[in-house]
Amino acid sequence: MSFPWAQQYEPKNGFTKWMDSRLPIFRLVHGAVGPGYPVPRNLNYFWNFGVLAGFALMVQIVTGIILAMHYRADGAIAFASVEHIMRNVNEGWFLRYAHANGASFFFIAMYIHIGRNIYYGSYKAPREMVFLLGMVIYLLAMATAFMGYVLPWGQMSFWGAKVITGLIGAIPFVGESIQTWLLGGFAPDTAALNRFFSLHYLLPFVIAGVVILHIWALHIPGSGNPTGVDVKSPQDTVPFHPYYTAKDGFGLGVYLIAFAIMVFFLPNALGHADNYIEANPLSTPAHIVPEWYYYPFYAILRSFTSDFFFIEAKLMGVIAMFSAILVVFLLPWLDNSPVRSANYRPKFRMFFYIWLVDLVVLFYCGGMPAEEPYVMISQIATAYYFSFFLIIIPVLAKIERTTPLPNSITESVLGHDEPVAPVATTKSTSGDPSPQPAV
Amino acid sequence: MIRLLAFVVGLGFLAASGCSFVNGFGTWISTETEKSIEYKYLKHAHAEEWSFSGPFGRYDNQQLQRGFRVFRDTCSGCHSLKYVAFRNLEEIDYTEAEVRAIADQWPIQVPSINPQDGAPNTRKALPSDNFPNPFPNAVAARAANNNALPPDLSLIVKAREGGADYIHALLVGYGDAPADVEVGQGLHYNPYFHGLAIAMPRPLNSDGQVTYTDGTEATVDQMARDVTAFLMWTAEPKMDTRKNVGIAVLIFLIFATILAYFAYRNVWADKKPKKKKKDEAAA
Numbered sequence: 001m002s003f004p005w006a007q008q009y010e011p012k013n014g015f016t017k018w019m020d021s022r023l024p025i026f027r028l029v030h031g032a033v034g035p036g037y038p039v040p041r042n043l044n045y046f047w048n049f050g051v052l053a054g055f056a057l058m059v060q061i062v063t064g065i066i067l068a069m070h071y072r073a074d075g076a077i078a079f080a081s082v083e084h085i086m087r088n089v090n091e092g093w094f095l096r097y098a099h100a101n102g103a104s105f106f107f108i109a110m111y112i113h114i115g116r117n118i119y120y121g122s123y124k125a126p127r128e129m130v131f132l133l134g135m136v137i138y139l140l141a142m143a144t145a146f147m148g149y150v151l152p153w154g155q156m157s158f159w160g161a162k163v164i165t166g167l168i169g170a171i172p173f174v175g176e177s178i179q180t181w182l183l184g185g186f187a188p189d190t191a192a193l194n195r196f197f198s199l200h201y202l203l204p205f206v207i208a209g210v211v212i213l214h215i216w217a218l219h220i221p222g223s224g225n226p227t228g229v230d231v232k233s234p235q236d237t238v239p240f241h242p243y244y245t246a247k248d249g250f251g252l253g254v255y256l257i258a259f260a261i262m263v264f265f266l267p268n269a270l271g272h273a274d275n276y277i278e279a280n281p282l283s284t285p286a287h288i289v290p291e292w293y294y295y296p297f298y299a300i301l302r303s304f305t306s307d308f309f310f311i312e313a314k315l316m317g318v319i320a321m322f323s324a325i326l327v328v329f330l331l332p333w334l335d336n337s338p339v340r341s342a343n344y345r346p347k348f349r350m351f352f353y354i355w356l357v358d359l360v361v362l363f364y365c366g367g368m369p370a371e372e373p374y375v376m377i378s379q380i381a382t383a384y385y386f387s388f389f390l391i392i393i394p395v396l397a398k399i400e401r402t403t404p405l406p407n408s409i410t411e412s413v414l415g416h417d418e419p420v421a422p423v424a425t426t427k428s429t430s431g432d433p434s435p436q437p438a439v
Numbered sequence: 440m441i442r443l444l445a446f447v448v449g450l451g452f453l454a455a456s457g458c459s460f461v462n463g464f465g466t467w468i469s470t471e472t473e474k475s476i477e478y479k480y481l482k483h484a485h486a487e488e489w490s491f492s493g494p495f496g497r498y499d500n501q502q503l504q505r506g507f508r509v510f511r512d513t514c515s516g517c518h519s520l521k522y523v524a525f526r527n528l529e530e531i532d533y534t535e536a537e538v539r540a541i542a543d544q545w546p547i548q549v550p551s552i553n554p555q556d557g558a559p560n561t562r563k564a565l566p567s568d569n570f571p572n573p574f575p576n577a578v579a580a581r582a583a584n585n586n587a588l589p590p591d592l593s594l595i596v597k598a599r600e601g602g603a604d605y606i607h608a609l610l611v612g613y614g615d616a617p618a619d620v621e622v623g624q625g626l627h628y629n630p631y632f633h634g635l636a637i638a639m640p641r642p643l644n645s646d647g648q649v650t651y652t653d654g655t656e657a658t659v660d661q662m663a664r665d666v667t668a669f670l671m672w673t674a675e676p677k678m679d680t681r682k683n684v685g686i687a688v689l690i691f692l693i694f695a696t697i698l699a700y701f702a703y704r705n706v707w708a709d710k711k712p713k714k715k716k717k718d719e720a721a722a
Contacts, residue, residue: 041710083522083593086677093677094684238710246699246706253696260692264685265494268597276598276674277590286633306462308455316455323452333441372467379460383453390449394442414712 003222005234007035032215038237039244040225042413046116047223047244048251049109054211055252056106061204063099064148071151073197075190078153079278097267098259103145104270105259107293110138118331119352121340122224128332130221133214135329137207142294142325144203147196149291150188154275159288161188161196167301170315187281227412228340229405236409287369295366296359299378300324300385302370320382327389334389337397344403348396355388476620482630484601484608487664491603491671494686497679498672503531505651506669509662512649513642514592515547517584520570522593523673530676538566547571585625587638596667596674603671605631610663613641 009030011017016026030036070089072081085092114134117123123131150161165183169175184191222231231237238244262269270292274285290298304317311319327334342349358381365378406412490499507528510520525542529535548561549571564571574580581588590598599605609631616628616635626636643659651657672678 080522087522087527093681097681242706243710246703250696250699250703253692253699257689257692257696260685260688264681264688267681273598273600273602276594303456303459305459308458311455313459320452320455323448327445330441330445334445336442372463376460376463376467379456379463383456383460386449386452386456390445390452394445397442 002031002036002219003038003231003234003237005237006031006038007239009034009036032219033245034241035239037219037222037240038231038234039223039240040231040236040409041238041243042225042227042409043223043244043247044226045251046112046120046226048248048255049113049116051248052251052255053106053109053113055255056102056109057204057207057211059102060099060106061208063095063102064201064204067095067099068197068201071197073151073190073193075153075193075279078151078193082152094263097263101259101262101267101270103148103291104293105255105262106141107145109255110141111293114138114328115356119342119349120224120226121228121335121337121342123331124335124340125332126221127218127224129217130214131332132329133210133217135325137210137214139325140203140207140210144200144207145291145293147200147203150193150196151200152275153193153279155277155279155283155285156272156275156288158188158279158281159285160290161192163288164290165192167318167321170312170318172315224340225409226341226343227406227409228344229407229409229412232408233410289367292363292367295364296362296385297321297324297366299362299366299374300382302366303375303378303382305375305379320386324385327386331389331393335393335397337400337402339402339405344405345396345400346403347400348393351388351392351396354384358384358388477633477635480617480620480630480635481633482608482612484604484631487604487607489603489668489671491668491678494682497682498531499668500532501653501655502665502668503672504533505649505653505655505662506665506667506672507531508651509643509649509666510592510669511541513662514666515570516573517580517589517639518592519572519574519589520592520673521572522569522591523676524567524569525564526566527676531672535566542566542568545571547573550575585638589639592670592673594674596671598674603667606670607663607667609637610643610667611660 009020009027011020011026019025020027067085070081070085070092072078082096085096089095117131117134146160146164150157165179165188168182169179171178180186182192183189184195222237225231272289289295298321301317301321304313304320307313308316337345337348339345342352361381362378362385365374365381368374490496490502525538525545528538528541533541542564545564547564549564549568551560551562552558553560574583577588596602596606601608609629612629612631614628614630616622620628620635622628622636626638627640628635629637643662646656646658648659649657649662655661
């Protein structure tokens, strides 16, 4: 699964030869993230965030497993067990703060990764499966993070769980029964806490499995690149190792500095003060908000305030919130413009930037109380959000006049005034003038 | 087909959100919003200078000990501190013997049983005990406090927006209610508290209310500051360690990242467009 010029794995010593004929795991690593994976040479720093998201997932799994050794999922003592971790477990404060902020950093990495994907049109053929699997990871991460936020059993944990599971109650006729069945009671309590804990422990491993599929699917066509132009010759690519391992090493360093600043100096900046109050079903917080990474969708949920024909406002909000994520899944089919990168699509680029601003507006409104003018602002922003995906993108694909693409990746890197590499180089590596990735 | 369908669904969402917007706008335009009394008088705590502020800020154990005295003499009659143990006081420079004495003389005893017949009983606190709750249960606490429940103070600084600044402002913010504010029976006017009326009576009334032994003048503001610092410590006891480790980690990471950057440039040296060559070509 690579280009024909990919470096072949050759076991060097007795042990690797012995292994290679029995379990070719070194061959697998060599081809996946080693010298055997040719990657376009022109990737910018936005391409670091896939590795960073993978790293964040591993941090979550490692810290989470240790936290689970000290945590107790029981409504009566869950909150106290978290305080026990913070006060009495050796370095427990670090584990918990790293895990809580690590979730935020996982989402930051994923959001930049997805934003990069949309800007550079990476979702387009032949990378639709890479994209769809990535969106599945994102959905699973949302579910996992939601259940994780319930576990400390603070006020926001409890009321957040109540509001979000209440969304299921919006389903006509059967909603409330399903909600009770899922929670194991009429309100979140020990039964819900236990099943959330169980699933919160399970889902990260499901995510890790989908990550493997995601990387597998990526290696079939190979990585995209900022020009969106296909790889044409060996000089368009560099081996993943050492070129991108070195670049990812630097990216990881910058990421860890940002992470360390949050964990060690601002550990509660992304949290909510109310979650340091133990869950109390009899006292509703003044305004219930989810974690920051749900704000845009929370704003969409709350912006449907009027019944729409036969659909109740509440149900409409729930439909819109889930649709807001589902429409993204449809991108490869909504956008059939042959040009991938927004660098060569001036109109798309403009609407994309408006969409980013729109997300920031939705983010802001999602964190604010459900009052005017925030609701009106989020209604306008919601309208643009759906228009962008369902109306603007399909129409633009038809009518947009794109700017000329570079002839090759190498040309885009070295510039026009450099002599284009001799054609002979291309021919010497393979007989096929336009090499196709071989599986 | 899918794009046509998407277009129709998109128009549907536009119509639905537009419909909500028009309704919302109509109501917003037609209803006159009256600024509430609370909006008029509610004050926000301004940022104070604390010994623990900023990445290099650390706890001042002298201040925490003064704060502990304020807590013991003023707060502990009504408020519990259930996540903190007497032994933790050693972390703020009390000696083992002092901690033993503090636990032994603590006015509230720890629930226990009579070792002979198992009957419910109380005993003196030990350093290993957490601070005992002044009330046996929430009902008793409400009954003794005009139906208000004094919150546990272990996490209070982290559990309130504004943190230490807010707690300090609240403690010194009591005053006489303006004429147009109605303060309910048994409540007290405090412009920093949501709703402007708080059940807790003014806890720090006069200078010298708590006896300080380290020569610091026990003004109301000083006592409020000290007890707030103490409660910051109870909420975040590992802060000093956290920041110390953080600085070491950051120094290491910055160093490692600089090295990683040069390693990256070095590896890529032959793949980046060569600017020099261009100059040569021009010459």
